[in-house]
Amino acid sequence: MTATTFSTDTTAPSAAEISARRQAFRALHAKGCFIIPNPWDVGSARMLEGLGFQALASTSSGMAWSRGRPDSGVSRDDVLAHLRELVAATDLPVNADFESGYAQDAQGVAESVRLAVETGVAGLSIEDASGDPAQPIRTLAESVARLSAARGAIDAAGGEVLLVGRAENFLHGRDDLQDTLTRLRAYADAGADCLYAPGIRTPEQITAVVQAVAPKPVNLLVGWASDLDLEQIAALGVRRISVGGALARAAWGGFLRAAQKLAEDGRFDGLADAAPGQKLNDFFGGV
Known part of the structure; x- marks a missing residue:
């Protein structure tokens, strides 16, 4: 472990600094492939910056566990405070794991996203999971409406924040690739800048997702010991890799x-x- 020059300032970055981070974050998605690791507190965020990563992403589960709560067991206010903390902790762009928008309807999602943008994040994801074990994935129409509301809130705030649309089928026992592809295409059409289907693992699945939403970038989750490495994943056309x-x-x-x-x-x-x-x-x- 070597000495580093990461920021130790815990004050909020300026509007110009936030804008520069957001522009840099978008540029990372334009070509190549990068790993965006997921810190759960200030110390882990600063350590990852010191190791040379170019961007960070929050983790809803990691943050919740650090507070003695299960994943999805933390309030919107706590998540927003956590995001402000991460944004102030490092000089890197931060992508927010914003779950399903912390709201029951599309209007509420828009309000939540407006508040998230105000924390200074460079990107945020909205997933189609419902939190209801009996019906874990929202209907396509509802999911598109919620993502469109998120897009509208981001555009109203200047449009710099990168929006990630997440199709959660594979995390909830619905290994339906065709439905996942249909959802990702719809989310892309609704304004998602980057698409994400956590839980896909095989090169065939990954390639199908990349081709379905091209030329928009794809995020791949690798939260396990995988036979695929960065170079191999990049060759499949993935733009960024997170570890949740x-x-x-x-x-x-x-x-x-x-x-x-x-x-x-x-x-x-x-x-x-x-x-x-x-x-x-x-x-x-x-x-």
């Missing part, structure tokens, strides 16, 4: 393995892989 809550889960995995040894065996060898405190102090101190 996987980094948070990796951190919780290390914590649980060490803590369980303490609790169950009275042993301390689970601490052997802990990061050295001095290296962390040097990093966060900007030494």
